[in-house]
Amino acid sequence: MANFDFLEKKSKWVRTETLKLHKFAPGTRIASSLSAVEILVVLYYDNILDYDPKNVLWEQRNRFIISKGHGSVSMYPILADLGFFDLAELGRISTENSFLGNIPDTGVPGFETINGSVGHGLGIGCGVALALKRKGIDKKVFVLSGDGELNEGAVWEAVMFASFHNLNNLILIIDNNKLSMLGYQKDILGMEPLKHKFTTFKWKAECVNGHNIKQLSEALHRLNRDTSDQPKVLIANTIKGKGIPELENDELCHVRVLTEEEINRTLQKWQ
Amino acid sequence: MAINTNEPKRMRDVLLEQIYQKMFKDDRIFFLSDDLGAPILDKLRQDFKDRFINVGIAEQNLINVATGLGLEGFTVYAYGLAPFFLRAYEQIRINLALSGQMKEINVNMIGVGSGVSYDVSGPTHHCLEDLIVMRALPNIVIFSPSDWYITQQFIDYSINVKKPKYIRLDGKPMPCIYDKHTRFNWDNGFHEIRKGDDLCIISTGYPTHMSVHIINKLRGMNKNMGLIDVFLLKPINRDALFNSLKNYKQLITIEEAFIDKGGLDALMLGILNDKNSRIPVHRFGFKDEYLFKFGSRDYLYRSQDIDENTLLQRILQMMEKQEKNRTSKLHN
Numbered sequence: 001m002a003n004f005d006f007l008e009k010k011s012k013w014v015r016t017e018t019l020k021l022h023k024f025a026p027g028t029r030i031a032s033s034l035s036a037v038e039i040l041v042v043l044y045y046d047n048i049l050d051y052d053p054k055n056v057l058w059e060q061r062n063r064f065i066i067s068k069g070h071g072s073v074s075m076y077p078i079l080a081d082l083g084f085f086d087l088a089e090l091g092r093i094s095t096e097n098s099f100l101g102n103i104p105d106t107g108v109p110g111f112e113t114i115n116g117s118v119g120h121g122l123g124i125g126c127g128v129a130l131a132l133k134r135k136g137i138d139k140k141v142f143v144l145s146g147d148g149e150l151n152e153g154a155v156w157e158a159v160m161f162a163s164f165h166n167l168n169n170l171i172l173i174i175d176n177n178k179l180s181m182l183g184y185q186k187d188i189l190g191m192e193p194l195k196h197k198f199t200t201f202k203w204k205a206e207c208v209n210g211h212n213i214k215q216l217s218e219a220l221h222r223l224n225r226d227t228s229d230q231p232k233v234l235i236a237n238t239i240k241g242k243g244i245p246e247l248e249n250d251e252l253c254h255v256r257v258l259t260e261e262e263i264n265r266t267l268q269k270w271q
Numbered sequence: 272m273a274i275n276t277n278e279p280k281r282m283r284d285v286l287l288e289q290i291y292q293k294m295f296k297d298d299r300i301f302f303l304s305d306d307l308g309a310p311i312l313d314k315l316r317q318d319f320k321d322r323f324i325n326v327g328i329a330e331q332n333l334i335n336v337a338t339g340l341g342l343e344g345f346t347v348y349a350y351g352l353a354p355f356f357l358r359a360y361e362q363i364r365i366n367l368a369l370s371g372q373m374k375e376i377n378v379n380m381i382g383v384g385s386g387v388s389y390d391v392s393g394p395t396h397h398c399l400e401d402l403i404v405m406r407a408l409p410n411i412v413i414f415s416p417s418d419w420y421i422t423q424q425f426i427d428y429s430i431n432v433k434k435p436k437y438i439r440l441d442g443k444p445m446p447c448i449y450d451k452h453t454r455f456n457w458d459n460g461f462h463e464i465r466k467g468d469d470l471c472i473i474s475t476g477y478p479t480h481m482s483v484h485i486i487n488k489l490r491g492m493n494k495n496m497g498l499i500d501v502f503l504l505k506p507i508n509r510d511a512l513f514n515s516l517k518n519y520k521q522l523i524t525i526e527e528a529f530i531d532k533g534g535l536d537a538l539m540l541g542i543l544n545d546k547n548s549r550i551p552v553h554r555f556g557f558k559d560e561y562l563f564k565f566g567s568r569d570y571l572y573r574s575q576d577i578d579e580n581t582l583l584q585r586i587l588q589m590m591e592k593q594e595k596n597r598t599s600k601l602h603n
Contacts, residue, residue, distance in 0.1 A: 106370060113370065116365075120335055120365055120366060123336055124336075124366060125339060126332070126339060131340050131344075131345055132343070134322075134345070154332060154335065157326075157331055158332050158335065161326060161336065
């Protein structure tokens, strides 16, 4: 039984550290990084992913591919906390000689792929899932995607591929925060009904509240154990900029840089 | 098995046969296609059902799936028509070129029908850009063979050098330039077919066939012209290449690609410039336009004034000028 209290506390800590990173590096996409916090915390602290911080390419690890590169700065505190690299690195973000940039890349221990350009992760995930089957490694491949990047045609090439090839070891998590750079997806291309789109493409699809630890934990454990022959998608409904009212209500929050005063006020409130 | 290098063959058929043979011995080879076939591919599809994957008409996913397999240590061949790889240029850039700098990824893109080898199929099926745009990408090896023998010899390089590669294959059956005793220096990336006196051609791919005809005709006129075949545009040993041509008086580049945009001509100009060389370079290739014309390859070349006869006449003029210069220097 998961310790939800512990996971809640971890989420709070990750959110705080992510905001501190934004203070160091104002170019980080803070709103997009806050919507995925609980998803990442459950994956890493609730025994979903198997990993070895001292041997990042451990053959038996779960592969976790982050397709929404901009919005994964909240991975930095998690990876540092788990020992992938030193916590002190966080304070050097986006400075000379640091391997932590505004957008994470494959030079960061714990990141599998290049992530700054969206719409690639699922296709690569398909190749990795095929490879693990061929090697006989019984571990799932997880891909985290934003909803905005589902606009990319390459994603749907991969969606068709995954179900046709019965990639049941592939789990896509969509951080469905409903906003891309210029506004709400419903006003841009209207990706809904998202779940229906995936089930039509023969995927197993579930929806959860992406900030509800219990729902996330139960759904991810269930999908991780799932033995059907389908690829699986978890649509995590989230709020972009979660936890910061200035961002939550701003249609253009993707590129919003918080002032030092706003950051300090928020950090104080979160204490 | 005896090799008859006079027999016209498609580079594609020779390479696919090599891959097919390797797949028996090496179970870590995958072959992906974007729904492009070949008669010789049928047995590979049949015998390796679990390692041949038709990703569908989906070039972006072709590269992405190949990347995923490559990241896990598999050797991957990704097969498609040369021009359609450009549709996946973003995937090639991000997942092969960028990632290839940080991780070992052995993905071999096989682009069939380079240049205007699909002559009568029109401009969508011509591919005069690939050499140029692939050269722009760091970390991508570019193999541009001139005959099926060197294509056959490439198989071990493709498996052993664990980097992303673009393999540019001509679509037409042709006999070999090289004989079966030729050994290639893969670290150099070029082969000196003949040493000449004052002038030398540097070519890649199909134009090397034209160049062989040209230097043979010149030989019949008692004129000895050099010829260098560049088969690896990247990486290439720039020092060794310069050493092979630094004593010539004039150089000629011929490529089945747009010129003046960064292909073989730019490679040569860059090397000469870096070495402070003043050897003049005459560049031949395709002009800055698409060909909405239908006819033989020679017809397309004639429309660009780069067919064999025109090139021969141009070279004779260059030689004549060279001779005049020499004579006037002697008299002065």
